[in-house]
Amino acid sequence: MIAALKEDNLLAFNEVYYAYHKKIYHFILRKTKSSFLAEEVTQLTFIKCWNYRASLDENLGIDIQLFRIARTTLVDQLRKTTAYQEKVIHVVNSYLIPQDELWNRMAEKELQQQLAKAMEEMPPMRRKVFEMSRFKGMSYQQIAHELSLSSRTVEAHIFQATRQLRHYLGPLLLAWWIGNH
Known part of the structure; x- marks a missing residue:
């Protein structure tokens, strides 16, 4: 053969x-x-x-x-x-900070709409875990304890949420980054 x-x-x-x-x-x-x-x-x-x-x-x-x-x-x-x-998380994290000025700092209205759409399409638990991590700044262990989940489950939810956001925001973030650098 x-x-x-x-x-x-x-x-x-x-x-x-x-x-x-x-x-x-x-x-x-x-x-x-x-x-x-x-x-x-x-x-x-x-x-x-x-x-x-x-x-x-x-x-x-x-x-x-x-x-x-x-x-x-x-x-x-x-x-x-x-x-x-890691690159996408770094870019997304620079926008997903727990501050009221988050939306004011977003240069692209479409990016804001896509973020909202991506968050809406997440399963409820994934969205909750992601929001606790990124918007409230909670650690995986804190989230796991509060939601009675394992740290690995929290990590998996964050990974899947990041993947979903990358799907929705990846091209827009890349265009934004190119336009600003």
Whole structure:
């Protein structure tokens, strides 16, 4: 199979793809609990397999090499996601401060509307945890204690809220940042 891949055999690649796509997807899904990330990493795994087929080791099974590529790709994606989230959190936090002047400091009316829309669309508990953290300045432990949740659950709510805000505000924040720097 590897020899056929090295010879640019698309039929062999299709065979590998159909034999391992679901296995790679479920492997990543078990690790991340994120269908989005599992889909992304699975696709990137097969893209990398094809792009670097000439360097595949004929002494190792294709399954071993695919799972190695998947693990490496997952680590890369998590690093990129974490770095991006930290940047977005920094920008969002500069606006999500517990002060009455918050809305006055927002330069973009659309940004304000999108923030409100994103907050409205959050599940009630996620919104409450996020507001306690960002608007009231409470620590994860304080929120966990007040709401009878674990700190990990609070952390997960904050992560999901940040992800949702990034979805709604990311392009607007980027445009604002470019316009102001």
